[in-house]
Amino acid sequence: MESASLILELRATPEEVMRGVEQLHLFCRQHHVEEKAVHALMLSLEEMASNVMNHAYLRDPSQFFRVSIQHAGDRIVVELRDHGPAFDPLQMTDPDPDEDPDDRPEGGWGIQLVRHSMDELQYNREEEENVLRMTKRIQQNSV
Numbered sequence: 001m002e003s004a005s006l007i008l009e010l011r012a013t014p015e016e017v018m019r020g021v022e023q024l025h026l027f028c029r030q031h032h033v034e035e036k037a038v039h040a041l042m043l044s045l046e047e048m049a050s051n052v053m054n055h056a057y058l059r060d061p062s063q064f065f066r067v068s069i070q071h072a073g074d075r076i077v078v079e080l081r082d083h084g085p086a087f088d089p090l091q092m093t094d095p096d097p098d099e100d101p102d103d104r105p106e107g108g109w110g111i112q113l114v115r116h117s118m119d120e121l122q123y124n125r126e127e128e129e130n131v132l133r134m135t136k137r138i139q140q141n142s143v
Helices: 014-030 034-057 109-118
Strands: 003-011 065-072 075-082 121-124 129-137
Touching: 014 034, 014 065, 014 129, 034 065, 034 075, 034 109, 034 129
Parallel strands: none
Antiparallel strands: 003 065, 065 075, 075 129, 121 129
């Protein structure tokens, strides 16, 4: 089974979130991941890394979080680790699209997109870190 990984330390800025997404894209291309899966992975990383940046670190550019990307056989696993307050995004309920927008709580659409884009999501609080693992099963394109 082929295995490869990439670890990124990103600052809590929009530019760094996008740098992480671009690095994920390059990693997937190097490993011949099909375009549909690449799009789902990029969208999911952008959404969840933006949540870390905006909510855990309040866009403080002195704060860092780690993104690990692993290709192992038929899956890509993206793991985000941050030192923000404990927060399990998987406990968020999906927003009701039929609810009046004025009555609906803000947010929640990003995690809904991620739930529908990824095959597995797992959250743990490990010591003082939030750890979110997102797994996408893939089919590799032929070289």
